[in-house]
Amino acid sequence: MRFRAVDLRYGSGPEILRGLSFHLMSGSFQFLTGPSGAGKTSLLKLMYLAHPPSGGAIELFDQVVKGLSRDQMAAMRRRIGVVFQDFRLIDHLSCIDNVSLPLRIVGEEGKSVNANARELLEWVGLDGKMNSKPATLSDGEKQRVSIARAVIGRPDLLIADEPTGNVDGDQGVRLMRLFEELNKIGTTVIIATHDEGMVARFSHPVLRLKEGCLTRIQ
Numbered sequence: 685m686r687f688r689a690v691d692l693r694y695g696s697g698p699e700i701l702r703g704l705s706f707h708l709m710s711g712s713f714q715f716l717t718g719p720s721g722a723g724k725t726s727l728l729k730l731m732y733l734a735h736p737p738s739g740g741a742i743e744l745f746d747q748v749v750k751g752l753s754r755d756q757m758a759a760m761r762r763r764i765g766v767v768f769q770d771f772r773l774i775d776h777l778s779c780i781d782n783v784s785l786p787l788r789i790v791g792e793e794g795k796s797v798n799a800n801a802r803e804l805l806e807w808v809g810l811d812g813k814m815n816s817k818p819a820t821l822s823d824g825e826k827q828r829v830s831i832a833r834a835v836i837g838r839p840d841l842l843i844a845d846e847p848t849g850n851v852d853g854d855q856g857v858r859l860m861r862l863f864e865e866l867n868k869i870g871t872t873v874i875i876a877t878h879d880e881g882m883v884a885r886f887s888h889p890v891l892r893l894k895e896g897c898l899t900r901i902q
């Protein structure tokens with residue numbers, strides 16, 4: 685993914701991101717840090733095509749993201765897995781159905797979908813919660829369901845917004861290992877986090893956002 689002089693403002697509000705230029709190499713693993721309100725979630729929204737930039741250009745999967753048809757945008761979005769800061773689980777579906785959803789949306793059916801979802805829920809430590817509804821889960825549990833859902837489609841790009849913000853240290857490390865496994869099989873990973881301890885523990889390059897501008901630390 686490449687950003688060329690990208691700006692972002694919401695409506696007629698102030699500029700949140702200013703002149704961001706960087707290249708996220710395919711297959712890389714990148715942290716994004718910065719103080720609360722710096723614009724991390726906003727930058728991720730540009731990356732997962734939930735908001736257009738107000739200036740500059742974004743290239744994703746070797747295609748300029750501008751003037752694309754709805755179908756082309758949808759096809760791009762299907763290659764992206766997102767862990768939202770606020771989880772966004774579907775309330776009336778069980779954990780296993782939430783996790784299976786990305787595969788069902790693209791027409792996959794049957795036992796293998798369930799088995800896949802089950803395996804991921806076990807991986808994130810939710811063996812006992814397969815049939816629970818999101819409302820009955822703690823925030824850390826919801827976060828783990830949302831991670832399982834984001835990775836089940838083996839996305840080309842995984843974008844995670846504070847994915848370890850609601851779990852304890854050991855769980856956080858375990859989740860990071862899951863992201864690393866995914867990265868090893870080719871997924872490009874970007875993780876926004878406040879957690880400097882996590883950033884220090886894993887040696888991946890860091891993009892640091894401050895007052896709407898980016899610095900890159902290798």
Ligand SMILES: Nc1ncnc2c1ncn2[C@@H]1O[C@H](COP(=O)(O)OP(=O)(O)OP(=O)(O)O)[C@@H](O)[C@H]1O
Nearest residue numbers: 694697700718719720721722723724725726727769
């Ligand atoms: N939909 C929106 N409309 C208007 N302003 C917004 C919107 N979303 C975010 N902002 C503003 O953009 C700025 C950056 O917010 P953003 O959520 O991207 O920060 P963040 O770095 O993710 O913060 P945190 O670490 O608290 O999650 C803030 O000043 C926020 O008020």
Ligand SMILES: [Mg+2]
Nearest residue numbers: 724725769845
């Ligand atoms: Mg945020």
